[in-house]
Amino acid sequence: MSARFVRLAEQGRPIVRLKVDGEPIEALQGDTLMVALLTHGPALRQSEFDPGSRAGFCLMGACQDCWVWTRSGERLRACSNEVREGLDIITQQPEAIWPLRG
Amino acid sequence: MATARVVIVGAGPAGVRCAQTLVAAGFRPILIDENRRDGGQIYRRQPQGFTRSYATLYGTEADKARDLHESFEHLRAQIDYRPDTLVWNLTPGQLCCVSQGEHSTVDYDALILCTGATDRLMPIKGWQLGGTYSLGGAQIALKAQAVSIGHRVVFMGSGPLLYLVASQYLKAGANVAAVLDTSPLGKRIKALPKLMARPRLLFTGMKLLAQLRQAKVPVHLGISPLQVLGEADSGVSGVQVQTARGETLTVACDAVALGYHLRPETQLADLAGCLLRFDEASSQWLLATDDAGRTSVSGIYAAGDGAKIRGADAAECAGRLAALALLQDLQQPVDAAQVAEQHRALKLMDEFRVGLAQAFPWPAEQAKALPDDAIVCRCEMISAGELRRTVSEKGACEVNRAKAFSRVGMGRCQGRYCAQAGAEVIAAAAGIHVQEVGRQRGQAPVKPLSMLTREVTP
Numbered sequence: 086m087s088a089r090f091v092r093l094a095e096q097g098r099p100i101v102r103l104k105v106d107g108e109p110i111e112a113l114q115g116d117t118l119m120v121a122l123l124t125h126g127p128a129l130r131q132s133e134f135d136p137g138s139r140a141g142f143c144l145m146g147a148c149q150d151c152w153v154w155t156r157s158g159e160r161l162r163a164c165s166n167e168v169r170e171g172l173d174i175i176t177q178q179p180e181a182i183w184p185l186r187g
Numbered sequence: 188m189a190t191a192r193v194v195i196v197g198a199g200p201a202g203v204r205c206a207q208t209l210v211a212a213g214f215r216p217i218l219i220d221e222n223r224r225d226g227g228q229i230y231r232r233q234p235q236g237f238t239r240s241y242a243t244l245y246g247t248e249a250d251k252a253r254d255l256h257e258s259f260e261h262l263r264a265q266i267d268y269r270p271d272t273l274v275w276n277l278t279p280g281q282l283c284c285v286s287q288g289e290h291s292t293v294d295y296d297a298l299i300l301c302t303g304a305t306d307r308l309m310p311i312k313g314w315q316l317g318g319t320y321s322l323g324g325a326q327i328a329l330k331a332q333a334v335s336i337g338h339r340v341v342f343m344g345s346g347p348l349l350y351l352v353a354s355q356y357l358k359a360g361a362n363v364a365a366v367l368d369t370s371p372l373g374k375r376i377k378a379l380p381k382l383m384a385r386p387r388l389l390f391t392g393m394k395l396l397a398q399l400r401q402a403k404v405p406v407h408l409g410i411s412p413l414q415v416l417g418e419a420d421s422g423v424s425g426v427q428v429q430t431a432r433g434e435t436l437t438v439a440c441d442a443v444a445l446g447y448h449l450r451p452e453t454q455l456a457d458l459a460g461c462l463l464r465f466d467e468a469s470s471q472w473l474l475a476t477d478d479a480g481r482t483s484v485s486g487i488y489a490a491g492d493g494a495k496i497r498g499a500d501a502a503e504c505a506g507r508l509a510a511l512a513l514l515q516d517l518q519q520p521v522d523a524a525q526v527a528e529q530h531r532a533l534k535l536m537d538e539f540r541v542g543l544a545q546a547f548p549w550p551a552e553q554a555k556a557l558p559d560d561a562i563v564c565r566c567e568m569i570s571a572g573e574l575r576r577t578v579s580e581k582g583a584c585e586v587n588r589a590k591a592f593s594r595v596g597m598g599r600c601q602g603r604y605c606a607q608a609g610a611e612v613i614a615a616a617a618g619i620h621v622q623e624v625g626r627q628r629g630q631a632p633v634k635p636l637s638m639l640t641r642e643v644t645p
Contacts, residue, residue, distance in 0.1 A: 089317070089318060089336070089337060089422070089441070089442070090328065090334040090335065090336060090337070091334060091335040091337065091338055091361065092333060092334050093329070093333055093334060093335055093359045093360050093361060094239060094333040094359065094360075095233075095237050095238065095239065095332075095333035096333075097238075098236055098237075099236075114236055115233075115234035115235065115236045115237060115332075116332065117331075117332060120328075120332045120334055123334075124334065127317060127318075127421060127422055128317050128420075128422065132315070132568065134566075134567050134568040135315075135419065135568045136419050136420070137315060137316065137317070137419035137420070138317050138419065138420050138421075138422065139315075139317055140317035140318060140422060141320070141324070142319070142320055142321055142324060142565070142600075142604070143305060143306065143320070143321045143323065143324045143600075143603075143604070144320065144321070144323070144324035144325075144327040144328055144331075145228055145305065145323060145324065145327055146221060146222075146634070147305045147452075147600065147603050147604075147634075148321075148566075148599070148600040148603065148604055149566075149599035149600055149634070149635055150565075150566070150599070150600070152599075158639075159288075159637070159639060160637050160639075164324075164327075165222075165223075167234065
């Protein structure tokens with residue numbers, strides 16, 4: 086599926102390599118995880134309460150819609166954490182999932 | 188050197204000017220900020236390594252942004268600055284903080300809350316779809332990351348930020364599909380006398396609209412939002428609204444920036460026991476402070492949009508005033524002329540604030556019209572119909588009770604984006620004024636903490 090975010094400027098930054106769900110992707114130094122993921126695909130995670138996918142909402146650390154996880158289980162807010170070389174990100178919640186309703 | 192332990196929370200325009208005023212009086216305040224860099228949201232700084240100029244980033248506000256950032260740089264060695272630190276709770280005299288997964292406490296004698304604001308949202312059917320962002324979020328994407336939230340973006344809602352962000356996107360080369368404003372022209376004309384309190388700002392606003400029109404961006408006033416169109420997996424594919432003429436308008440897009448001005452972050456003040464009051468002009472609960480920023484709790488002060496939504500310029504004045512009020516309360520000498528100057532400036536900004544609220548009103552009536560299957564709580568997918576049933580079947584006409592039954596406000600955003608609209612839904616269903624349904628109480632932790640959070644003993 087296509088990327089959600091569109092880069093408009095500042096594209097001369099050094100490349101940072103990380104993994105998302107096992108797949109290697111390239112981002113730019115200074116990218117938030119949100120920008121790194123959404124310049125490659127349409128979503129950040131699945132909603133726990135419906136079949137919908139989510140792509141963040143407020144970008145200022147208030148809505149908590151953009152949680153992703155590292156392979157070691159640390160939860161990161163994608164809007165307020167920058168990419169680092171070698172990061173291994175998982176977009177599926179590692180904890181037990183709240184039972185879907187219905 | 189003064190000995191009172193003064194803590195400021197928030198390093199935006201209010202917090203920085205507050206710190207500056209205290210440093211000038213011989214204090215060394217602790218400045219705690221959740222962000223990695225100073226500037227707050229409005230003067231948010233781009234990451235190291237980005238090269239866009241102040242003029243590109245902040246437009247007409249470039250000089251103010253630079254001045255605030257430079258002031259902060261000068262202050263840095265004279266304050267105890269703690270970035271990347273969330274204050275998640277407080278007790279009398281002590282703050283609970285978390286930084287990089289580690290919990291610690293900070294003692295204070297005086298506390299100045301400069302906690303800022305977030306977008307104020309009214310739900311629309313389909314707003315949970317990926318690709319719907321808050322208006323402020325859309326601005327941050329551009330300002331802090333040089334990206335557009337989509338390939339074709341609709342700006343919908345009301346308020347000055349709607350036109351500002353749309354024109355910033357346009358200028359940066361993004362594809363702006365439409366600007367859809369719920370406020371009709373008539374409201375703006377009626378508000379003109381009050382908006383004339385700040386003619387430069389009024390002129391800037393009118394210029395933004397002219398730029399959008401000149402670029403042939405469709406701008407519709409007085410619209411009623413109907414729905415965000417799209418699919419659960421792929422996200423937004425368009426928006427549908429009713430125009431002022433009553434026609435249905437569909438605009439294709441893959442992103443929507445949605446917002447209706449701002450709401451204050453009052454959780455910490457609320458936990459401290461500070462009183463809030465219902466503000467008629469903006470139809471929301473704000474902190475009750477005196478005109479210098481003293482809250483109802485002795486030793487706790489508030490400034491900036493977290494206390495009263497008046498924008499960045501007012502936040503700078505209010506930050507200085509709150510510091511001056513604290514100095515007065517500590518029996519320190521204070522320059523009366525400086526106090527008077529801030530009050531004078533704030534008076535005009537107050538008038539402008541009321542004008543803005545009239546020109547771009549909070550669309551309370553939309554809550555009543557929201558279809559039963561529209562989602563109110565996007566965190567946990569709770570619909571307007573479910574919330575209405577807590578009123579009709581369980582008699583819950585008070586928001587905290589309705590929250591307990593419906594979970595609206597219990598999700599991961601902790602009510603930041605659904606509580607005000609939820610209160611309107613409840614009020615409309617109960618047939619009472621929104622002030623009577625109350626407001627959701629602040630709860631600790633004010634933002635979710637990770638189960639991996641460790642305690643460190645100093």
